[in-house]
Amino acid sequence: xxxxxxxxxxxxxxxxxxxxxxxxxxxxxxxxxxxxxxxxxxxxxxxxxxxxxxxxxxxxxxxxxxxxxxxxxxxxxxxxxxxxxxxxxxxxxxxxxxxxxxxxxxxxxxxxxxxxxxxxxxxxxxxxxxxxxxxxxxxxxxxxxxxxxxxxxxxxxxxxxxxxxxxxxxxxxxxxxxxxxxxxxxxxxxxxxxxxxxxxxxxxxxxxxxxxxxxxxxxxxxxxxxxxxxxxxxxxxxxxxxxxxxxxxxxxxxxxxxxxxxxxxxxxxxxxxxxxxxxxxxxxxxxxxxxxxxxxxxxxxxxxxxxxxxxxxxxxxxxxxxxxxxxxxxxxxxxxxx
Amino acid sequence: xxxxxxxxxxxxxxxxxxxxxxxxxxxxxxxxxxxxxxxxxxxxxxxxxxxxxxxxxxxxxxxxxxxxxxxxxxxxxxxxxxxxxxxxxxxxxxxxxxxxxxxxxxx
Numbered sequence: 043x044x045x046x047x048x049x050x051x052x053x054x055x056x057x058x059x060x061x062x063x064x065x066x067x068x069x070x071x072x073x074x075x076x077x078x079x080x081x082x083x084x085x086x087x088x089x090x091x092x093x094x095x096x097x098x099x100x101x102x103x104x105x106x107x108x109x110x111x112x113x114x115x116x117x118x119x120x121x122x123x124x125x126x127x128x129x130x131x132x133x134x135x136x137x138x139x140x141x142x143x144x145x146x147x148x149x150x151x152x153x154x155x156x157x158x159x160x161x162x163x164x165x166x167x168x169x170x171x172x173x174x175x176x177x178x179x180x181x182x183x184x185x186x187x188x189x190x191x192x193x194x195x196x197x198x199x200x201x202x203x204x205x206x207x208x209x210x211x212x213x214x215x216x217x218x219x220x221x222x223x224x225x226x227x228x229x230x231x232x233x234x235x236x237x238x239x240x241x242x243x244x245x246x247x248x249x250x251x252x253x254x255x256x257x258x259x260x261x262x263x264x265x266x267x268x269x270x271x272x273x274x275x276x277x278x279x280x281x282x283x284x285x286x287x288x289x290x291x292x293x294x295x296x297x298x299x300x301x302x303x304x305x306x307x308x309x310x311x312x313x314x315x316x317x318x319x320x321x322x323x324x325x326x327x328x329x330x331x332x333x334x335x336x337x338x339x340x341x342x343x344x345x346x347x348x349x350x351x352x353x354x355x356x357x358x359x360x361x362x363x364x365x366x367x368x369x370x371x372x373x374x375x376x377x378x379x380x
Numbered sequence: 381x382x383x384x385x386x387x388x389x390x391x392x393x394x395x396x397x398x399x400x401x402x403x404x405x406x407x408x409x410x411x412x413x414x415x416x417x418x419x420x421x422x423x424x425x426x427x428x429x430x431x432x433x434x435x436x437x438x439x440x441x442x443x444x445x446x447x448x449x450x451x452x453x454x455x456x457x458x459x460x461x462x463x464x465x466x467x468x469x470x471x472x473x474x475x476x477x478x479x480x481x482x483x484x485x486x487x
Contacts (some may be wrong), residue, residue, distance in 0.1 A: 087425050159419040159426075165487070168458055200454050222459055227451035252458070270460055287455035289487045290419055290426070305419070326421070335421035 044121075046072045047355035048152040048348075049140050051128050051295075054082020055337050056325030057156035058111040060344030065118035066372055067348060069355050072148055074123045076161035076293075081108035083158050083326075084337075086288060097338055107337070117377045127161055128153075131298050131321075136354070138320060151354040154347050155316075155323040156340070159290040159305060167198075167284050171256050179262035180282045190215045194278050196265050198253060199285035200225070205232040207283065212239055218246040218277055220253070220267055251275070256282060295327075303329050313350030314343050320354050322347040382476040386431075388415045389484045398471045404480060405429040405466035415482035422467040424448055427456035428487060429466040431480040436462070438478055442469060457483050 048064055050057045053075035064071045079085055084093075084104030092101050102110070123146060130141040131153065140148040164182035166172065172180045184207060191214045197204050200221040205228035208219040219236065226233045240247035254268040256279075265282050268274045292305050301308050301317045306329035309315060314322045324343035326335045333339070352361045366372050384407050386394045398407030408416040408429075417428035424446070430453065433439040439462050449468055453459045466480060 083420075083425070087420075165455060165457075168484075201451070222454065223450065223461075225450065227454060287427075289428075289455075291487070305417070 043147045043149055044072060045149045046070050047150065048072075048154055048351045049074065049128070049138070049148050049150045050154045050156055051075075052082060052156035052158060052325070052327075053077070053080045053122060053124070054156060054158050054325065054340075055084055055107060055111055056158075056340030056344050057082070057154070058108075058115060059341045060154055060156060060324060060348055061118070061120050062111070062115045063345045063348035064351065065115060065120070065375060066366065067352055067361065068371070068375060069348070069351060070120070071154075072121050072123065072150075074126055074128050074142060074146075076125070076127045078125045080112060080122060080124070081105070084108050086162055093337070095336065095338065117375065127293065129294050133318075136320070151320055152351040153321045154344075154351065155295060155307065155321065155327055156325045156344070157292075157295060157323075157327045159326055160292040160295065161290065162288040163291050163293075164284070165286040165289045167253050167256075167282075169253055169255055172253070172282070175256060175258070175262050175282070179258075179280065180256065180284070182284050184283070187211065190281060193280035194218070195281045195283060196220060196277055196279040197283045197285070199283075200227055201285060201287065202228040202232060203285035204228070204283075205236055207285070208245055209235050209239065212245045217244075218248060218279075220248045220251050222250065222252050224249050246277075248275070253282075253284075306333075312346070314347040315350055322350055382471050382473060382478065384471070384475065385477075385479040386413050386415065387479060387481045389482050400472050402471050403467045404431070404469040404471065404475075404478070407471065408466065415486075416466060417486040418467060419487075424452055424465060424468060427452045427459075427465065430456040430459065430483050430486060431464055431466045432460060432483065433462050433464055433478075434481050435479065439464075441474070442478075457485055457487065 047069040048071040050071050050073045053073050061071050085108055089105040090103055127143045129143050132139040137149050138153055190211050194216045196218045197208050198220050208217050211217050239245045251267040251269050255266040257264045264276050265279045266276045307316050307323040309323050309328045311330050314324050316323050324347050325340035384398050394413045396407050396411040405418050419428045420426040453463050
């Protein structure tokens with residue numbers, strides 16, 4: 043059981059800057075994120091896309107923004123718990139007991155939900171029949187590539203994951219790559235390579251088709267694909283892989299008794315507390331009149347939520363407002379030597 | 381101003397007068413029309429405001445897709461050749477009378 047002042051759910055820019063604000067006012071926090079890396083949507087959706095509306099930063103990419111935020115909170119040495127998800131919350135004597143999917147436990151007076159639009163999960167095939175084989179022969183990520191050796195593998199998708207795996211597995215498996223249109227969004231070099239592999243018949247490339255059904259008797263045997271004009275084909279398949287990017291699901295957050303407005307959590311704008319005492323929501327996941335889904339709004343929300351956390355983490359102390367330019371206490375916390 | 385008709389997957393029809401400059405997505409959100417999620421808020425960064433334009437004449441009349449829209453549509457639920465992201469359809473008088481059909485679901 044880890045005791046801390048605050049558990050932050052979500053390591054996107056909003057969660058990271060909130061951690062910074064907590065560090066500045068002398069609180070400790072632990073940060074949990076479902077992804078295997080820090081950065082949230084910035085890293086997962088647009089690492090290379092320039093952002094132009096971060097105050098005083100005319101232009102930076104999602105990756106640069108993330109790296110700068112990581113650098114900014116480094117002095118505080120906060121722990122990250124990546125590839126994990128907060129699953130369960132329980133209230134006990136003004137404390138929250140937090141359990142994660144990987145079995146970690148925290149005791150904290152404050153939880154800050156900075157979960158964006160929920161946790162990222164792979165988008166799955168729309169066909170019901172695929173569910174039966176999910177995790178066995180219908181896969182959305184690859185942990186052990188040796189299972190595909192000498193097997194028939196049908197890969198769906200047009201992005202880098204689909205192309206890279208089609209290229210990689212073509213060495214030792216019979217690969218069919220199926221995509222809904224002629225253009226691919228993967229890196230130009232990979233697209234070129236795929237065309238070569240298709241020309242020399244190393245892989246089967248089928249475009250303008252999408253999945254219709256998967257068939258098997260106990261184990262997967264084939265996949266049926268369809269074109270928009272109504273044609274269909276059946277391909278032998280031992281494995282079917284889908285790479286359609288990630289979708290965002292609210293997940294267990296919906297089970298915690300918080301007021302919800304569609305997929306967002308209403309908060310007050312004084313300290314961004316939800317209807318539950320000690321649970322705050324900031325960034326894209328919170329809503330209030332006038333809410334803007336901007337990173338800069340998330341920063342503001344995180345700063346105020348951090349002060350809200352102070353009240354419960356240090357009930358006997360009075361929070362004193364200080365500037366980083368002037369306060370020697372803050373400079374000590376930052377490890378700044380003058 | 382344009383009158384936009386939104387038809388849910390189950391056939392339920394909604395009509396909204398949407399001001400010029402807003403997007404077809406925003407028209408749905410502001411009028412509480414279900415079927416469009418718009419998780420990213422209109423940035424061509426998710427694929428949850430996906431709609432079909434079933435009328436071919438209308439599809440051709442719409443502003444062309446920007447780079448990236450088709451890439452995003454690859455990640456939508458059941459994309460077709462008449463798919464668009466409704467956040468990229470900006471309202472003008474020219475769009476008056478447009479009908480969009482929602483997919484079975486967005487995620």
